Amino acid sequence: MIKPVSLILAALLMAVQFVHAEDFVAGKDYEVLASPVHTQNKNKVEVVELFWWGCGHCYTFETMFDGWKKKQGDTINVVKMPAMWNKTMKLHAQAFYTAKALGILDTINGPFFKALNVDRRRLNSESQIQEFFAKHGVDKSTFEKTFNSFGVTSQVNLAESRARSYRMQGTPEIVVEGKYRVSPGQAGSQARMLEITDFLIAKEQTARAAK
Template sequence: MSKRFARLRVLTLLGGLLLASACTAQSGTPAPYTEGNEYVTLPTPQRYSAEGKVEVVEVFSYGCIHCAQFAPAAEKLRKQLPAGAVFKLLPAPFNAEWTPYARAYYAARQLGAVERTHLALFNAKFAEHYPINSLDELADFYAREGVNRAEFMRIATSPEVTAKLKDDLALIQHWQVDGTPTIVVNGKYRVATVHSFDEMIAVTQWLVQRELAHK
């Protein structure tokens, strides 16, 4: 799990939200967030996909309790995005412990099961304390949710998914993501130092509007 959000929760208790006083070059009005603080501009923009809409990508893991805590808010964000933006999930294969979760995500996505199982998996692991750590245990969970277990295992362990995880890790490193949950907007901005999930969403929405205005 991300140590970064453990620290941020402490910061939330200690102080309120600090807004920046810099001005935007276009409007001359005070910008609510500043480069290098609430967000950073990546030196070389790189999108997750070639889809034309503004991308909001959450780098996450089913092994991360902070991602579980953020998941309901992320779902609300997904539904509130304007028509010109799209929300996507990118599972972080940071280490051997998290790789099964990333494999499981892509298998579930190919089988059309993510929408109905995404929040349920977080709930089963962290609220109900099911032992869901290995790929076999993940397969058992998806089987209980109506997914064909054999197909799930075939896809999760396929060379195609292995290659996808390699590409994902390279992109995550390119984005300089070191914890989860992290949001990257349009492969260009990474939400950085925020004090709460609410602020993370607010910064994301502001960056989305900024990108839409430039299109």
């Protein structure tokens, strides 16, 4: 008799977890958060990428992470979240959510990374960021209205609060399902971060399938 698809999927996920069970250890390869953080989509396992446009390691990780993300399809919910622990990073977070609100995040993301890491531009004031957006077709009035809007400010504050709850140590980092934090320091490399992320996703999907 042919097994239901859900049972086959669960078996496959359990097999993946078994293969990696001894490879990745909590407290050694990744951290288990003391208090889980709520996720945005209860129907899919959430993967949060914590980054900063001015972080050189994030710049090199971006292409790798994007390639990994494309392979996932729509099986998980990936959330890109700017980290912030100083004034400049908070301005960049405002720029991030401004671009998102205007529907041009995919257009802005790569050039902003390049401006900070390759061109060595500072972009540490609202006026400099406004000029940058202007080069990508956003007029000054639209930028200023959006950049200082309640919606953007709320998203910045929420991201800042969630990052504190994640107990983040630096960038880039990945948080899976609001429960597990994966960092390059513990993982050993950016490539291994993604391997551990795969393991944790399978772990969570297996737990869901078993319910």
